Each structure stands twice: as structure tokens, then as C-alpha cells.
Amino acid sequence: MAQSFTEENYLKHIYKLSKNSDKGVSTNALAERLETKASSVTDMVKKLSAKKLVNYQKYQGVTLTKKGQQIAVDIIRKHRLWEVFLQKHLGFGGEEVHDVAEELEHINSTELVERLDKFLGYPKYDPHGGPIPDSKGVFPEPKRVKLDELELGRSTKVMGITEHSDAFLSHLKKLGLELGTEFILKERSDFDRSVEIELNEKTIQLSHDVAKNIFVAY
Amino acid sequence: MAQSFTEENYLKHIYKLSKNSDKGVSTNALAERLETKASSVTDMVKKLSAKKLVNYQKYQGVTLTKKGQQIAVDIIRKHRLWEVFLQKHLGFGGEEVHDVAEELEHINSTELVERLDKFLGYPKYDPHGGPIPDSKGVFPEPKRVKLDELELGRSTKVMGITEHSDAFLSHLKKLGLELGTEFILKERSDFDRSVEIELNEKTIQLSHDVAKNIFVAY
DNA sequence: ATACATTTTTAGACTTCTCTAAAAATCATT
């Protein structure tokens, strides 16, 4: 029971979209993410449901079953391993690797993935800081670092805070930052150590006072 | 105007089947090679013809156009480069690489192929001795070696002979060996230096007297 | 040249994935 490229991409993106909310992923969100139409999503989601890879009830959105999740995580594993290879060994730039990895992630060979993993030295993080699950689908324990000290270019997520005043908490809330929020660190000013992050396609400025009080995944 | 995996496989196999005869490739030969039905071949060949990738006239078989040939050669290039990678760097065994390369050859990124080629050190031959065309589609000048001295496991082809008696010529003809015939060297006896080759799925024994008088591509 | 065998093509149908347009359900606002 092998999956098509298309099915695999659906599963992967359902996985990524589910992480940000406990509800099912909406048809529209998925359609936008996959650059397709809502009606196509409905069709595919029904098929995945018939294959027991997702839980789906009309109008209620979609979530992954255990089996669907395993596949999704394995695609992510392959994607990130290939990105390590492309960047570390073939010398690709950070931006260029993604599209190629998007294709390579669908090459289906356990043998290939295990050997690639070994060749790369069993990396735990891809070049953007994304954690790489092992062959059993287990993600590495994320290391924590202050946002103030994180490398530029990393995609990361909020792991905790070191300041608990109401003022700080409501400030974070207004910025759209909470535990688990994922973003990318884009810039850090030499002048005042303020940082620029990318969150949901929007660019946001954070002062050093904010950055030094947030723990993020490394 | 990108090609699908399926179209690429058709082009590659038309290329390989045309090398052994100056006539067009027959529908049936292609169907057998691609493990599909003759009717499917007819359909696809019409489509490739509409795209100007093959020359096709009903009942006359099919040949590649210049453009079709370029694509075919590029697929072969990618296939063989990936086989070098899989075998030399990931430690795959000789038999295992082919199926994976069959998929990897369709990943479409000039950048990827050029960087992989560089990473591998611009190899001219794959691990089976298959010549790897360069980025312009030019195959390396094949080195010549006596069959007597060729490495076991190599796929190769007849490049010339060093004995021109009628007896030898008719012996070769009976064995099915002529200039350009492709085969794989399987075994060499320590006892009498006779060799065993695989030609068109059949295994054939050649005495040392024969092997030492045949030049093959290295 | 005729008959028979083989190869190739056509006709029609099926699967997978996609789309547009319209209908149905849900959500949001008063």
C-alpha cells in the first residue's frame, strides 16, 4: 500500500498544520498550503480516509491517524536528511535546497534513507535547525537557547520564557508569540541587539529585552 | 515543457533499444522492455510524437528526434551519476543501486546534477563500466582493454578484434558477438582463464583464446 | 497468391488527480 507523491504531500502538510492547533485541519487551509482547490482537497481527504490514514468527518476538518502520522514524519525525516546532504555536501545555498528536497523526500527506499542517514553521521537537526526524527519516528529532544543567542537563519519555536510579568505576557500575546509558536530568526541589529523574526509570512521586530527573555529550540 | 517520469522512461528505453539496430524501435519491443502493453505504447508514442520528441509513423516503429535524444542522454547521465553516489559513497552493493537510481534519475534540477557531478569528481564511468555523458550530452571516449584483462562485473561492449581469420570471425558470429555487441563479464576461471559473459539474458562461455583477441570498452 | 500467424492499432473503458460551478452546511452578526 504505497502512497503517491500527492498523497504524501497531503499527509505532510496535514501534519504541519495540525501542530499549531488541536482542531482538525480545515479544507481551505490545506488547499491554500498545497496551492490547490478546496474541492480537490475534499476529494483527496476522502481517499486518505478510506485508506485509514486520516480521520475525516464532513465539515469537521481532518486529522492524521497513527499510520498517517508515521508516514508524515517519515517524509519529514527524508526531507531534512536530503537538505543536510544538499547543503553540507553539495554546497547548495540555504534557500535553494528546499525545492529539490521537496522531490527527493518522495523517493521510496528504506535502505537509501538509512544509508544516507549513516553517511551524514546521523544528524539531529537540518541546516535550518529543524529537528530530524530517527528511523522510528522519534524527534530529538530539542536543546534550548535564548533567542538572544540563536544563529541567524534558524527556524525555531518558543520553548519557554524567563520573565513572567503580566506586562511581558500580554506583550508576547499581542505579538502572536506563545509556547510552541514557530518562527524564523532573520536579522539581529548590531546597534541595539533587536531581532527581526518571520512568523506566518509576517515580519516582526522584537527588542533585545524581549529576545533575551525567550527560550527557543536550537 | 517538462516530461513526466513515464515519458522519460519511454525516451530512455527507446534510446537504448535503438542503439542495437538502425531501424525504428518496434512497439512490442518497447512494451516488453517497459513491462506494459503494446496498446499503451502506441498511445504514449503518439503523445511523444506530438511533442516532437520522437519520429513515429504507424507500423514503422519509433526513433528519437534530436530533442528526444538529448533528454534520453540526460536521464542516462543522471542515472549513472546517482549509481556512482549510491555505490561509492553510500556503500550500496552492485545489484541494489539500480532500482533506486531508476527513481532518482527523474529528479529534475540541473543545479543538483551539476553539483552531484562535481561532488563525485566528474566520473566518466559508473561502477558497472557504463560511460557517463557530460552536461552537454557527450559520452567519454571509451578506453579499450582486452577482454582477457577486464574487471569482473563490468558491462562493456565489443570495440575490436586482434585476430582476423575466417575461423575466428565465424566463431564470433555463431556466439552472437560483433562490433558494438554489449554484454556483461560475469566470471573468469583461474584454471584456464576462460570467461563467462551474459549477453541478452543468456550466459555464454568464451575460451581464453577468444577472450584475449577481443578488445572491449573499459 | 493465398492462408495463417504475428504485430500493431483502434475503440472503449477505468483510475488518479484535477478543475469549475452550483448546492449545502456552517459561522458570524445583529
Added chain:
DNA sequence: AATGATTTTTAGAGAAGTCTAAAAATGTAT
């Protein structure tokens, strides 16, 4: 609770690739 906006689903159709069965063309052997 009613209205209107938004989201989601359905209905119907199209492109790509495949198949089976039947028709047409070609090849072969007397």
C-alpha cells in the same frame, strides 16, 4: 432566530496513463 458571508461539499467533466478486446496491417510459408 434570521440574514448574509464564508466554508465546504457535490456534481460533472477533463487530462494522463493504463488496460482488454477486436480490427487492421504486416510478415511468412507454402
